[in-house]
Structures are given as structure tokens and as C-alpha cells.
Amino acid sequence: MKKILMLAAAFLLTASISSVADPLKVGFIYVGPTGDHGWTYEHDQGRIALEAALGDQIETSFVESVPEGADSERVLTQMALSGHDLIYTTSFGYMDPTINVAQKFPDVKFEHATGYKQADNVATYSARFYEGRAVIGHIAGRVTQSNVIGYIASFPIPEVIRGINSAYLHAKAVNPDVEMKIVWVFSWFDPAKEADAAQALIDQGADILMQHTDSPAAMNIAEDAGIFAFGQASDMSKFGPNAHLTAIINNWGPYYVERTNAVIDGTWTSGDTWDGIGAEMVKMGPMSDKIPAEVQQEAQALIAAIANGDYHPFTGPISRQDGSAWLNDGEIADDGTLLGMNFYVEGIEGDIPQ
Amino acid sequence: MRDVEFLGINPAVFLSTMVVAAMPVLLAAMGELIVEKSGVLNLGVEGLMIIGAVCGFIVSVETGSPVAGLLGALLAGAILAGIFGLLTQYFHASQVATGLALTLFGLGLSALLGQSYTGIRPPDFSIPNFGVLSELPVIGILLFSYDFLVYFSLALVVGIWWFLNHSRTGLALRAIGENHNAAHSLGYHVIRVRLVAILFGGACGGLGGAYLALIRVPQWTEGMTAGAGWIALALVVFGSWRPFRVVLGAFLFGGVTLLQLNLQALGIAINPAYLSMTPYIVTIAALVVISGMGSHASLRAPACLGKPFDATK
Known part of the structure; x- marks a missing residue:
């Protein structure tokens, strides 16, 4: 032995x-x-x-x-x-x-x-996916007819909650009547369940879907139902040529090259990187012509403002769901709070599952 | 009548969605029921479903015909199950290990086969036209709104029930599952019958997978069955090896999942974790109740389930 x-x-x-x-x-x-x-x-x-x-x-x-x-x-x-x-x-x-x-x-x-x-x-x-969520929230708020946005959520972790809040805030900002219905599927990847969740949201009146799950199943359902949806993580337009408005695209390549090079050079150190649209770690997909031209312009302006740092999607005044103040007028959320975000902002209905 | 709602959910729409949601596991469970009734435990249902899904998808995209896709799925499932049959029935490989291997093999092979088929839409399934019947309030949605495979599957359930209880071959199959030595001494071909049962089970599993990829989602994504095969296996036990109870179980599983999603969309504050675990709690409760009823007849796994048969011993 x-x-x-x-x-x-x-x-x-x-x-x-x-x-x-x-x-x-x-x-x-x-x-x-x-x-x-x-x-x-x-x-x-x-x-x-x-x-x-x-x-x-x-x-x-x-x-x-x-x-x-x-x-x-x-x-x-x-x-x-x-x-x-x-x-x-x-x-x-x-x-x-x-x-x-x-x-x-x-x-x-x-x-x-x-x-x-x-x-x-x-x-x-x-x-900083929430930067992309702000853009799709804005588009959804302007495009929706039924004023109901359906959101397929995966797990109640800060990452997902942050995305919901960001999308809601920016939809609400351009459409005061907007309502967000959220379904938690407790899975990152389960096409059948994602499809069922999409259907349930459509049955409840949603005419635009957002998702924080990984498969393009909801996009297919949206296409069949004749409503709109956004690609998640990747361009999903081929799953719903008519439904696909735009996509939040995760772009990891440059980061992987930079960090791997650092290991080769011997300059690698531990740390935390959190980049967004500015550093192109988050990119927006092409805009569908189903989005009215002026809304496209607004969205592009929003993307530009986020990219050059003029605008932060979590800028006060923002209250928590229970009505208590979170950010004062003009105050910008700090990364620590964002990273641990475990509350809905004011106006979202329902509870975060524990 | 048409707009009757309960808690904001239209029951007719809900029930019809539930039927569709239950179809993949229902088909796979029906196949596995026959396999287990013949005394063979095939744990590879997940693998059969995913192979059926990918092959059905490929064939229907290539030919442009959904029906050809379904046939392809049937065939692919049967072929994969045939490998299982060959290994377990002729080479006496362990059924449990072979079944598990079948699942892993199916998942891997389907990923390979389907590589260039992601992001494609399969040809549409037409819903049969029932004319005025589908215009009827409630009943129209509830009974006349499905694709033909739903009607076929429900007919299959009745057929399987009749086969197992009222046909000579069905009784022989059950006899083999209960006591293969006795059946053998009566002159039944144990291995041959089991092989046919396994092929049938494979075909059903493949069809279930194809339903998922061609009708319910409809797209091909790697790993898209996401555990449906295991639920099918559980349903057979839940249904205590009886066709109609298995159907009930499939609707229950599908229904609870859907209800959970619908209630959430409605904003009703029930922790989804409770609703997610409901089907499994119901299964356990049902098993307890059934076995608590005491009599031998209720919870009746085929006595030779999973046992290898060797005529030379």
C-alpha cells in the first residue's frame, strides 16, 4: 500500500x-x-x-x-x-x-x-447585467400594450433580484401603469418548465416577457403567442424572429484573455471585477424593427449614458417595497448594497421566496 | 360560461394546458409500465426520451414532416432500448447499471447528434379541425383543442389497460413479470416477450421525448428533458402499475407544477417551494395510503421486477 x-x-x-x-x-x-x-x-x-x-x-x-x-x-x-x-x-x-x-x-x-x-x-x-436590464425595462415599458410585463426568475439571489428591480424601475419610469408579474421556477435550465412559466404569464395578461433563466424556451412560446420577449445572456432572435426585441449579451472573452495573460505573466492577483456596458462585458443585441424608432433612440441614449458613466441605473430617489427610503434624490447605490440586494423596490407586488 | 374564472385562472384553459404538459411523461410512463409488467426494470427512460427528442427533431426538420419525426423518434427509442434488451436479456448485464448507462449514453449521444440543430424551429403540428365542436364553450377547449398525439396517447392508455387485463398476450406478459420460471415451464418465451416489451417501452419513451421537442417547447436544446424520465419512472410506482392511476399521476404532477406557476403569476403569496414539493409529498402520501390499505392487491410491483431470467439454470 x-x-x-x-x-x-x-x-x-x-x-x-x-x-x-x-x-x-x-x-x-x-x-x-x-x-x-x-x-x-x-x-x-x-x-x-x-x-x-x-x-x-x-x-x-x-x-x-x-x-x-x-x-x-x-x-x-x-x-x-x-x-x-x-x-x-x-x-x-x-x-x-x-x-x-x-x-x-x-x-x-x-x-x-x-x-x-x-x-x-x-x-x-x-x-453588471442590471445595466442591460435597465435598457430592456425601458423598452418594455414603452412597448407594452397590456401594461403587464412577465418575468421568469430562477433563484431568489441578489443577482436575480437586482435584475428585476432594475427592469421594473426603468419600465415604471416611462410607464406609470406598468405592472410586473414574476414567476420563480427554481432552476437555471429546464426548458419545459420555462415554457410553462411563460405560458402562465401570458395567460395572466403579459405581452412582454423577460427571463433570468438560461434556455430560449420562453422566446419560442412568445413567438407562438404573438407577443414580445428579450434574449437572455445571448442573442436568441432565431428562436423568435418576430418576438425578439433585443438581447442582453454576456461578453466574457476579453476578461478571460486578460486574466489568463496575467497568470502567464505572473502578474495575477486575487480581486473582484464587476464590469458592465462601459467595459463591454455586457453588450446589447441589435434592436428589432418592432421597437418604434424613437424608443430605439431613447434606448441607445440610455446605453450611451450608462457606458460613459453619466447615469447609474440605481439612482435615487428609490424606496424599498415596504415604502421605506433606500436612496435619496440623486444618491447612487453602492456596490455592497447591490451585491447583497435582497429586497424589491417600491411598486413590485409579491414577496421574494425565502 | 366561457369566461368562468376561479381565482383568476380559467379552469378550462388550465386543464387543457395541464393535459399537454403531462403528455411527455405520460407516454414515457406508459412504455415503462409495460416493461416493468414484464419483469424488467429499465432506468434508462431519461436517455430514451432525450434520444427520441433529438431524433424526432432531426427527422422532422430534415423531412419537413412532423409525422415522420414522430416515427423517427419511435424508431430511435426502440433501437436504444434494443441495446438495453440485448445487454440485459442475452448477456445478463445488470438491469440497474445498464439502465443508468443508457441514460448517460442517451444524454451524450443526443448532445452530439443535435449540435447543428439548435436554434431551428421544427415544422408546425396542425391541430385537427373539429369545426363547431371546438367552438363550444368550455368543452371546446377541454376536449377539442389538442393535437392528434394527445388523442392517440389517451387511446393508447385505454389500449394498454385492455391489453393487460383482457388479452391473452397481456396476461402472459403479466405472468412472466410475476413468475418467470413458472411462465417458462408453461411454454412462454420469457426472453422474447421481455424483449418486445422493452422495444415497446423504448418507442413510447422516444415518442414522449419527441412530444417535448416538437410540440410542447418546440425546439431542440441539449438536456431539455431535464429529469422528465425520472418522473416517468416515479409515476409507474405512484400508479402502482395500473394504467389509469398512472394517467392520474401524470395529470397531478403536471397540474401541480402548472398551478404553482399560475398562482405565482397571479401574485398569490404561497412559497413556491411548498408547491414544488407537493407532487413528491403526494406520491409519498399515496404510497403510504395504498400500502396502509394492507391487502396484497394494492401496491403490487411485479414479483420478478428487475430479476434476471436464465432458462438454463
Whole structure:
């Protein structure tokens, strides 16, 4: 038994020594399939962009459809053991597994998407999706006829709640009668359930759908029902050529190139990156001609104002759902509050599931 | 009459959506029911469904005909199930392990096959025209608003019930599932009957998957069955191996999920977590009640379920 262990140790040692000369091994773990045409698809596009940019200097691999929780810890351990030098963990639920595995492998660098826990070898990154939500909220508020916006939400985490608030505030700003109906499906990826949720919202009068889930199922349902919807994470126009108004597109490639280069140069340090439309981590898809020209102009102006920093989507006065003041007139929300956001803003009906 | 609403939900619209929502698992569960009645446990339903979904999708896109797609799905499901049958019935591989492998294989293979088919719309399914019948209030939506596959599936349920209870072959199939040695000594071809049952189960699973990809969602996305195959397996147990109870279970599962989403859209404050767990609680409760009724007859798994048969022993 001892012999075997020593052999194994020797093997691991040589493996790690030889990896110094080899290309940098970069691993990705995904919560959904790369073909989801949403969240995971865009992360994989980022990985492909990384390969294109750095070529022979790196070698990438990925594991897809890894459930959040204990399974992901196993996959991460396996990745670290197999000589990966840098691992991107691309879903919120990988947060604790990433921290746990990072403790055991101090020489491996980890980059965790959308989380808030860091370590010496764990950096976090996310995109200010709420900036894109502000734009689609504005468009929805101007385009809706029934004044009911349907919102398919995944899990009640700050990321999702922030998106709902941002979309609602900007729809309300241009349309005081607007109402937002929210359905929580408690899944990131379940096309059948997403389709059912879309149908339920349509039955309740919604004529525009937004989603914070990963599949384009709702887009299909919207197309069939003759209503509008927005692409999520990725351009989904081919799923609903008439329904698709525009999309919030996650653009991870530049970040992956920058951070991977930093590891190669030896300049990588832990930290937190939270970029938005300005840094092009969030991009808006092409606007459909179903959006009236003046609304398109307003939306472009909003995008420009957010990009150059003139406007922050969470600028006071804003009250919480219970009526208590959150931001005073002109006050801008700080990132800490945004990152931990666990309340609806005033005007949204219903409770956040606990 | 038409606009009668209950809590803001139109019951007729709700029920008809529920029927459609239940179809994929219903079809798969019906197939698995026959398989289990013959004494074979195939845990690969998820794999059969996803292969049916992708093959049905590919065939219908390539031919432009939804019906051809359904046939393709039937065939693909049967072929995949045939591999399972070959391994478990002739090579005596473990049914549990082979079934699980079938699921993993199906998920992987479907992702490979479907790679260039994401983002395409399949040809539309036409809803049969019932003329004035579908104009009738309530009844029109409730009974005459579906695609033909719904009617076919419900007919299939009745057919399966009749087959299992009133046909010689059906009784033979049940006998094989209850005691394969006795059935063998009576001259029944245990392996052959089981193989046919497995192929039938595969075809039904494939059809269920195709319903999802061609009618209900309708699109191809990797992993789109998202656990429906496992629910189908649970439904067979829930329905205590009886066709009509399985249908009831399928409607219940579909209905509770839909109700949960509809109530949320209405803004009724029930924590969705409770509603999400309801189908499973109902299953457990039903199992407890059924087995609590005591008699042998109620909760009756086929006695030879999952046991390998070897005529030479």
C-alpha cells in the first residue's frame, strides 16, 4: 500500500513538474450544456475566444452540466489534480466548492463568476447585467400594450433580484401603469418548465416577457403567442424572429484573455471585477424593427449614458417595497448594497421566496 | 360560461394546458409500465426520451414532416432500448447499471447528434379541425383543442389497460413479470416477450421525448428533458402499475407544477417551494395510503421486477 502511494506521489510530482514547461492548462466548469444558447453558451464562447487569442500558450478544457454543490467540488478537485493552473467556475452555486478546493490547491488559481467570496488564489468576476436590464425595462415599458410585463426568475439571489428591480424601475419610469408579474421556477435550465412559466404569464395578461433563466424556451412560446420577449445572456432572435426585441449579451472573452495573460505573466492577483456596458462585458443585441424608432433612440441614449458613466441605473430617489427610503434624490447605490440586494423596490407586488 | 374564472385562472384553459404538459411523461410512463409488467426494470427512460427528442427533431426538420419525426423518434427509442434488451436479456448485464448507462449514453449521444440543430424551429403540428365542436364553450377547449398525439396517447392508455387485463398476450406478459420460471415451464418465451416489451417501452419513451421537442417547447436544446424520465419512472410506482392511476399521476404532477406557476403569476403569496414539493409529498402520501390499505392487491410491483431470467439454470 505504501509503495502504491509513493508511486502515485511520484507520478503526481513529475506531472506537476512537467506541466511547468507545457502550455498553461485552463479549465472551465459549466452549470448547463454548452448548447443552451444562453448563459453557458456565452461562457464557452469566451473560452473559444481565449483559445483564439492565446493559441499555443494555453490548453483549455471544460466540464459541462455540473450540478451546483458536492458534485462540483469533486469535478474541481479532479481538474486541480489533473494539472490545471487556472480554473474558471462559472456559476454562483460553485462558490463554496471553489473556496474549499482552492484551500487544498494553493498553487492553482481560481476565478469564480458572480460570487462574493475571495481568497489569495480565488478571484471573483461578474458583469453588471442590471445595466442591460435597465435598457430592456425601458423598452418594455414603452412597448407594452397590456401594461403587464412577465418575468421568469430562477433563484431568489441578489443577482436575480437586482435584475428585476432594475427592469421594473426603468419600465415604471416611462410607464406609470406598468405592472410586473414574476414567476420563480427554481432552476437555471429546464426548458419545459420555462415554457410553462411563460405560458402562465401570458395567460395572466403579459405581452412582454423577460427571463433570468438560461434556455430560449420562453422566446419560442412568445413567438407562438404573438407577443414580445428579450434574449437572455445571448442573442436568441432565431428562436423568435418576430418576438425578439433585443438581447442582453454576456461578453466574457476579453476578461478571460486578460486574466489568463496575467497568470502567464505572473502578474495575477486575487480581486473582484464587476464590469458592465462601459467595459463591454455586457453588450446589447441589435434592436428589432418592432421597437418604434424613437424608443430605439431613447434606448441607445440610455446605453450611451450608462457606458460613459453619466447615469447609474440605481439612482435615487428609490424606496424599498415596504415604502421605506433606500436612496435619496440623486444618491447612487453602492456596490455592497447591490451585491447583497435582497429586497424589491417600491411598486413590485409579491414577496421574494425565502 | 366561457369566461368562468376561479381565482383568476380559467379552469378550462388550465386543464387543457395541464393535459399537454403531462403528455411527455405520460407516454414515457406508459412504455415503462409495460416493461416493468414484464419483469424488467429499465432506468434508462431519461436517455430514451432525450434520444427520441433529438431524433424526432432531426427527422422532422430534415423531412419537413412532423409525422415522420414522430416515427423517427419511435424508431430511435426502440433501437436504444434494443441495446438495453440485448445487454440485459442475452448477456445478463445488470438491469440497474445498464439502465443508468443508457441514460448517460442517451444524454451524450443526443448532445452530439443535435449540435447543428439548435436554434431551428421544427415544422408546425396542425391541430385537427373539429369545426363547431371546438367552438363550444368550455368543452371546446377541454376536449377539442389538442393535437392528434394527445388523442392517440389517451387511446393508447385505454389500449394498454385492455391489453393487460383482457388479452391473452397481456396476461402472459403479466405472468412472466410475476413468475418467470413458472411462465417458462408453461411454454412462454420469457426472453422474447421481455424483449418486445422493452422495444415497446423504448418507442413510447422516444415518442414522449419527441412530444417535448416538437410540440410542447418546440425546439431542440441539449438536456431539455431535464429529469422528465425520472418522473416517468416515479409515476409507474405512484400508479402502482395500473394504467389509469398512472394517467392520474401524470395529470397531478403536471397540474401541480402548472398551478404553482399560475398562482405565482397571479401574485398569490404561497412559497413556491411548498408547491414544488407537493407532487413528491403526494406520491409519498399515496404510497403510504395504498400500502396502509394492507391487502396484497394494492401496491403490487411485479414479483420478478428487475430479476434476471436464465432458462438454463
